[in-house]
Amino acid sequence: MENTYPSLSVAIEALKKEGYSHDFNLHEEGIENKSNGTLHKAEDLKVVKHFRFEGNTNPDDSSVLYVIEASNGEKGLLVDAYGAYSDQIPRDILDKLKML
Numbered sequence: 001m002e003n004t005y006p007s008l009s010v011a012i013e014a015l016k017k018e019g020y021s022h023d024f025n026l027h028e029e030g031i032e033n034k035s036n037g038t039l040h041k042a043e044d045l046k047v048v049k050h051f052r053f054e055g056n057t058n059p060d061d062s063s064v065l066y067v068i069e070a071s072n073g074e075k076g077l078l079v080d081a082y083g084a085y086s087d088q089i090p091r092d093i094l095d096k097l098k099m100l
Contacts, residue, residue, distance in 0.1 A: 002028035003053060003067055004051075007053065008051075008053045008079065009048050010035060011042075011051055011053075011065055012065065012077060012079075013032060015061060015065075015077060016077075020067055020068075020074050020075045020076050021076065022034075022035060022074050022075060022076025022077070023076060023077065024040075024066075024076045024077060025078065026066055026076040026078070026080060026093070027039060028090070029090065030042065030044075030093055031045060031068070031078060031093060033070075033074055033076065038070075038072070038074065039070075040070045040071075040074075041092070042090065042093050042094075042095070042096045044070055044071040044072070045068055045069070045070055045071075045091070045093075045096060046068065046069045046070075046071075047065040047066055047067070047068055047096060047097065048067045048068065048069055049066075050064055050065065050066050051064070051065045051067075051068065052065075053065065057067050062081065062095075063079055063080065063081055063082050064079070064081075064097075065077060065078070065079050066074065066078040066079075066080070066097060077083060080097075
């Protein structure tokens with residue numbers, strides 16, 4: 001997806017204003033809503049968009065911002081270092097994120 005934001009922080013602020021206000025994190029059992037502890041399985045998630053950002057001075061400082069909607073109505077963001085997936089993350093979650 002073409003990146004339309006100049007930085008990760010600008011993207012996060014803009015997307016929060018669009019209603020993607022929850023902070024999602026990778027978890028060994030799926031994706032967790034950090035604020036309320038809700039745990040989502042891959043089949044309960046829709047990755048709406050994603051954006052890649054590269055560090056200005058070091059290409060290894062890359063990250064991906066996933067815009068996610070859960071089946072229970074939660075809308076939020078997941079920030080992850082590009083390609084730095086943990087072996088403890090469920091395969092179906094990795095497949096959902098990598099399909100983009």
